Amino acid sequence: MNFSEVFKLSSLLCKFSPDGKYLASCVQYRLVIRDVNTLQILQLYTCLDQIQHIEWSADSLFILCAMYKRGLVQVWSLEQPEWHCRIDEGSAGLVASCWSPDGRHILNTTEFHLRITVWSLCTKSVSYIKYPKACQQGIAFTRDGRYMALAERRDCKDHVSIFVCSDWQLLRHFDTETQDLAGIEWAPNGCVLAVWDTCLEYKVLLYSLDGRLLSAYCAYEWSLGVKSVAWSPSSQFLAVGSYDGKVRILNHVTWKMITEFGHPATVNNPKTVVYKEAEKNPQLALGRLAFPAPRAAASPASNTESKYEIASAPVSLQTLKPIADRANPKIGVGALAFSPDNYFLATRSDSVPNAVWIWDIQKLRLFVVLEQLSPVRSFQWDPQQPRLAICTGGSKVYLWSPAGCLSVQVPGEGDFQVLSLCWHFSGDSMALLSKDHFCLCFLETEERVGTAFGRPGDHT
């Protein structure tokens, strides 16, 4: 495991290009394009204002930088560095901007979600889409990039419009039976659209590409409902995480629940392996440490080594009692992710914030629980294999694979608080992002094969 140098970063804007060659990062109003392998700066662009959002086009030729305060979007070309494009929404304002799958259109959502403007880079045409829904996930593109589903709100009712991305023609338009649509997501095969309602009402609707309602699923009434949704990569399963702390798996044949996963505070099943992060006393550490002594003596909280210990059943996990009468309580399954091979599902229950639960989808049971010392901020699966990277806001990054798990201290001067991470599409490296910096972590091939647990990271 190699760690790269630490570079400057702002607003956690660091993205790999889809083809995996470049790494884009922002520092204030500058956009830095680096080569992935050498991390040398290839390009440097300067925008007009502080960048709030960057996005690569699907063919990795262009990159957009959105400045919401100014209502500007600037597009840069990698092939032609001198090419420039600027889109000014003016008084309409800007709240969101994204590429279309063909990489030639930019969809800007104006302030108050008044409209979505579709700007074309090929032609002079501009399209407007009215009444977009102001919700968490209102726009969804199919994986193959053919279709776009858009959530709309007209006459106090929710609708979904399906557009053909090639010519922006409206393919289908239908209303949904939701109270207040919260999100939409295409299945990876592009034939089914999952639509879910606000958390005040548990409702998951499944629509076919041609607008037919395939099924409606409601697990319970009155209590807070859906919190997170994830499709399995094969489109066989739809995982629905809800505020009752359970994940319900629906199958694609009948769209009925085949099982539900609970997240209790105590793990009783002896078959489940529970890894607990434990601090290692630096004095007791053996000479295998690669750190020089003064570093180990530095600020204890983040620099102390830690390792995983296997806890024997029954294991009780740290729970967080949510504040009773506040909105958006910290309960329920807030994060869901399937592994790319469809074998595992990683979840996090917000009332047990330190733990990541990994479920075996083949056997439909709990496989592993990882409990960290601090609340889990995010986790990401390796795009190529069942390997999970977890960060908790500390200076360590944690990796789990079926072979085992390990915790790695990020080297660097002072603290490097890993707030977020993202994988390279090949799974060979990942970017670790902190508030002001980022660094790259290179994973050697032998790391994948024999990752023993409890072993501290080797730093070369």
Add this chain to the structure above:
Amino acid sequence: MGEWMTVTDPDLSSESKNICQYTSETKMSPSSLYSQQVLCSSIPLSKNVHSFFSAFCTEENIEQSISYLDQEQLETSRREMIGLQERDRQLQCKNRNLHQLLKNEKDEVQKLQNIIASRATQYNHDMKRKEREYNKLKERLHQLVMNKKDKKIAMEVLNYVGRADGKRGSWRTGKTEASFFLRNEDEMYKILLNDYEYRQKQILMENAELKKVLQQMKKEMISLLSPQKQKPRERADDSTGTVLSDAEEDAGELSRESLWDLSCETVREQLTNSIRKQWRILKSHVEKLDNQVSKVHLEGFNDEDVISRQDHEQETEKLELEIQQCKEMIKTQQQLLQQQLATACDDDTTSLLRDCYLLEEKERLKEEWSLFKEQKKNFEKERRSFTDAAIRLGLERKAFEEERASWLKQQFLNMTTFDHQNSENMKLFSAFSGSSDRDSLTVHSRPRQKKPHGVSNGSPVCTSKLTKSLPASPSTSDFCQTRSCASEHSSINVLNITPEEPKPNPVGREGTNQKWSMASRPGSQEGCYSGCSSTYRNSHVEKDDLP
């Protein structure tokens, strides 16, 4: 059993007290007495001793004592049962209460849900109102924004970029709009169809695999069951029949396996049915095996039972031996005690003892006495009644004799003084007619009087006349007279009439015969009394019948 053996148990005083109570309540329970006898060897003689030694231990008592022991056990078990019933009742009560509580909770939950529902509707209504207002604002804002168009070009591009796929943009004409639309539709449906076809292929593959597995299973099951074929070949068993038929089917229809790859309804059903059949056969086979195994176990247990029965018998023999020994021991002890007591005790005690021994006999005798007394009373009663009856009878007879005597006298008088004046006749007649009840007597007595009385020349004609027709004028007078005269003379003679004379009286009353016979036999007592009373009754009846 324990009582018999507890000879030297120190804390038996309480038991003895209970036993004393027991004896006072019940009728000298043999076991208690027995145990007391046993206890006496350890407990010093006291006042209560008399209550202890009153019965011998005999074979019969043992059975009774066993029954008494069982009764005690029964008592305890009954008490237990009552206790358990009470507990059960309490638990039932609790259960009912809990059910009630549960119902209340459910009602409350329902109520709260209704409240939530109503609040939700209200909330939705308010939200809709706010949303409409918000939409209005948005429209207004949109208008303003659109109006306020900047002169600046919204998008500034150095140069337009080519399309991603390298094609040029096509011109839009009205025709192509529709064609675009159709093309999009086509594409969409193509995608959907592809997806469905792909899934169907997957499912077909899965089905084929599963079918293969099922076929394999079926074959294996058949092969498993086929060894059975040899045994029950004679029996027309359904299972083997089907096995055979299936095997034949399979053998002959291997060529049709390819058809089973088709996924049509009937084929599927056939396959599942055959699998189910085979499975059932296999299951029953396995169950039979299980039963056999368990039977073997049970037989093992039965053997054990048999053995244990033998053991049991042995034990019972042992126990019986013990009982014999105990009995003998107790007998000897008794004897010893008696000897001791006989030698060592006073006259009082001996008398007491004797009294004790005789008490039971006394009581028995008392019972018998009372029985006898009762019987005696009954006899007395009967006798009294008999005597009353006899007295009555005597009185009646007396009266009857008197009447007879008078009648005879009359007759006699009539016979002798036949030509007397009619005044006497008239008198007699009236007397005669008045006492109609004596007619039968007179009629009966008449023929009897004939024989012994030589004096009276009573012609049969007269009697016949008399017998035929009562009160005829002259004959009656005669009759009366003869009667009166006869009564004077032959009152005693009447009694001496031989009883065996058959009566020509057509009335034919055996009762009177009997009466007479009885009259001649004054010696007989009871039969006589009863006879008298009955005849007396009869004669009363008869008299009434006569006009």
